[in-house]
Amino acid sequence: MTGPMDGLVAIVTGGGSGIGAAIVERLRADGATVAAFDLRPPDDGFTVDVSDDTSVRAGVAAVTERWGRIDILVNNAGIGAQGTVADNSDDEWHRVLDVNLLGAVRLSRACLPWLRKSPSAAIVNMCSIAATAGLPARALYGASKGALLTLTLQMAADHLREGIRVNAVNPGTADTPWVARLLDAAEDPVAERAALEARQPHGRLVDPREIADAVAYLAGPGAGSTTGTALAVDGGMSGLRLRPA
Structure with a gap:
């Protein structure tokens, strides 16, 4: 199969399930060779x-x-957290920030020497609606994703002249295993699922494949003039204010 990413090598963190697995499948459909990084990776992935x-x-x-190059990095790995600013211990703050923020730092830092050699270098960071909207009981999670969104802008500025584009995707509440466990x-x-669906203006949870499509665009050669941006895939939640039905 040929596609716009033929010959490119991508790393997707958190590629073993949910949004990450959908991204792996989508990039492969576009012709990329994809390495899925996860604590519990698929059979062809990396622990x-x-x-x-x-x-x-x-x-x-x-x-x-194995492949001699890295062209695309998708910093998707993340963990959730619930609670107000009063509810999470210092240890929990350190744990979530260590994965959601510093995880992206570690991967980006390790991949940069290879991305600088690529003619199609791109980094996509998985942020969240919680980075741009206030949500109940998401103080720690939202702070970690807000920091990642800001990091995206700084990285885009730092590495643009090295030929590396850096963008983010901000999903709304998606139909993932983590959300299923919360439900x-x-x-x-x-009732909780109905409330989550109603919170998003299009009236449903976001499909992980829709998020993967956004990642594929930002990581692909068709987005050559797009850097330092965050693409919302949230059913309009971040910007629309509809009247109640």
Whole structure:
């Protein structure tokens, strides 16, 4: 199969399930060779812990030894957190920031020497609607994604003249395993799902494949003039103010 990413090598962190797995599938459909990094990777993936620099560098080395290049990095790995600013301990703040923010730092840092050699270098960071809108009980999670959104802008400025584009995707609430676990733990899962769906103006959860399509655009050669931006895939939640139905 040929496609716009033929000959390109991509790394997708958190590529073992949910949004990450959808991104892996989408980039491969466009012709890329994709390395899925995860604590529990698919059979053809790589076991990598984004919170451990030694693990990250070993994973990047394995990719370059096998394929000799890195052209695309998708910093998708992340963990959730619930609570107000009063609810999470210092240890929990450190744990979430270590994965959601510093994980992207570690991967980007390790991949930069290879991305600088690529004629089609791109980094896509997975942010969130929680980076641009205030949501109840998402203080820690939103702070981690807000920091990642700001990091995206700084990286875009730093590396543009090296030929590396850096962008972000801001999904709304998506139909992922993490959201499914939250729903299962709710007092009334059906009512909770209905509330999440109604919160997004288009009236449903975001499909992970829609997020993967956005990543594929930003990572692909068709977005050559797009850098330092965040693409919202949230059913209009970040910008629309519809009257109640």
